[in-house]
Amino acid sequence: MSMYNEKVIAAFMNPKNVGAMENPDGVGEVGNATCGDVMKIYLRVKDERIEDIRFETFGCAAAIATSSMATEMVKGRTIEEALKLTNRDVANALGGLPPEKIHCSLLAEEGIRAAVEDYRRRSQGLPSLPPRHEAVCHHDLAGSEEPRGD
C-alpha cells in the first residue's frame, strides 16, 4: 500500500465538504469506475464566486484526500480563480503524494472544471452534460507496479 504523509491521512480521515448538494448550480462527474476512482463535484455559485462546494468520491485515500483539499482550496474563490487550480497545487497543499497516486489526484482538478462547465451551460440555458466517465484513465501517468503482497 502507498505511504501517505500525515496531511494526506488527516484529509482522508476527516474530509471536508463531503456529500451531495440540493439544487446545485453546477455538477461535474469525472473518472472511471474501471480505473478505481470516480469523483462528483457540486457547486453553488453566486456572482461568479463559489459559495459552496461538495464532493462525492469513490476511490482510494489519495482520491478522497485530494477531493477534500481541492474543494477547500476553491471554496469562496471566484470561478476564474478556481479554474486555475491544478492537481499539482492540490498535491503540494497536501505536502506531496506518492508518485503512483498522482493519477488519483487529477480527478479533483478535472471535477471542478467539469462542474464549472456545467454551471456555465446551465446559466446559458443549455442542458447538463452527461458524466464524463470516458474521462482519461491516466494509465500512462501511473507509477510502476509495487511488489505484490502474496
Add this chain to the structure above:
Amino acid sequence: MPLRMVYMDHSATTFVDQAVLEKMLPFFSEKYGNPNSVHAWGREVRSSVEEARMNVARLVNAEPREILFTGGGSEADNLAIKGVAENLGEKGRHLVTTAIEHHAVLDTFKWLGKHGYDVTILPVDGDGLVDLDEFRNALRPDTILASVMYANNEVGTIQPIHEMGSICREKGVLFHTDAVQAAGHIPIDLKELPVDLLTMAAHKMYGPKGVGALYVRKGVRIAPLVHGGGQEFGLRSGTENTAGLVGFGAAAELAMKRIASGEIEEERRLRDLLIDGLLLRIEDSSLTGHRTLRLPFHASFCIRYIEGEAMLLRLDFAGIGASSGSACTSGSLEPSYVLLAMGLDHATAHGSLRLTLGKDTSEEDIAYILETLPPIVQTLRAMSPFKKNS
C-alpha cells in the same frame, strides 16, 4: 492507539511460531557447519536438515527423497514449471494453466509462451473453480504439463485437484499444483493424490520467509534452475539455508499436529462467524470464492460502492491488518486479475477485502472486526457517488 491489534493477513504471511524460532536459532550460532562437510560440524547440521526434510515430507505424506528445498514458493513454482518444460521440450511444447494462478506460476508460463511454448490459460467460473471438462479438453497429445493451484490466495477456493490429477494421469501429462496456501492448513496425502509436483512455502504455515519446497514424485525428472555444487539432489545447488530449512521442518511438524488435533475446525468455525457476520451486517456485500470449497482460514468479500484501499487504511487505523485486490492498492490501476477472471466487474472488484485468520485469531478478534468494519463502510459509502437509489 487502536483498541486492539488484529492481524488478518495470514495469506500474505504468518508470524514465525516461537517453537519454530527456537529450533532455528542455534543454526545461526553454534551449529554453523556446512551440511555438505564430512566433519562433525557438518554432519550434525546434515542430520538436522534431513530431519527437516522428513518432517516436510510427512506433512504431505511423501518420501523425504521426494522433497527438495528452495528459496521460497516462487522459486519452487519456477523450478517445477521451467524444469519440466526444459526436460520435456522435445516431447511436446504445450502447457496448460489457469487464469487465477499466483504470478509465480502465471508469469512463468507467460515467459515460456515467449520462448517457444504454447500456453493455454483456462478460465474459471464465478466461484473461482476450473471446469473439469474444459480441463480435460485442454489436454492435447503434445501437452507436457498442467499446473493448477491447490487453493487460491485471493479468494480461498480449493480446486478439485484429485480429479484433475487423475485426468492428467489418464492423458500422460505431468501435473503440478501450487499448494502454497493449502499446505499446512488442510490434509494433503501425496500417496493418494495423483500429483507429480507440488509447491509449498514455510512462511504461510508459521515458518520463516524465503524457504520453500518442491515435491517431485519419484521417477519424475526435471531440469534445475540453479547449477553448481549439486545440493538438493542436483536440482538446487547452493549451500543450504540451514536455519531456514530447520524452521520449515519444525513448522511442518506443528502444522501436522494442528491438522490432526482438529484445531483447523475451530479456525473454520471462526471463519464462518466472520463470513456470516459480515454479510449480515453489511448490505450489498458478497463473498468472493466458493462458500464451502474454501481454505479454513480464508474470508474474502466485495463491498460495493467503495474502494478497497480506503477501507484498508481505515481498518489499519483501527488496528486491523487486511488486504485488498483493488487497483489502488497495487498501484497498477487494474483491480485483481483473479476477481476479473471470476467475472466480477471492475467497480465491484475495486471494493474487495480479504481477511485471513491465523492460529492466534480469537472469537473476540472476530467480534472486534464485526464491530469496527460496518461504521467504516458506512462512512466511506456516505462519501461515495455510487449509492443505492442514486
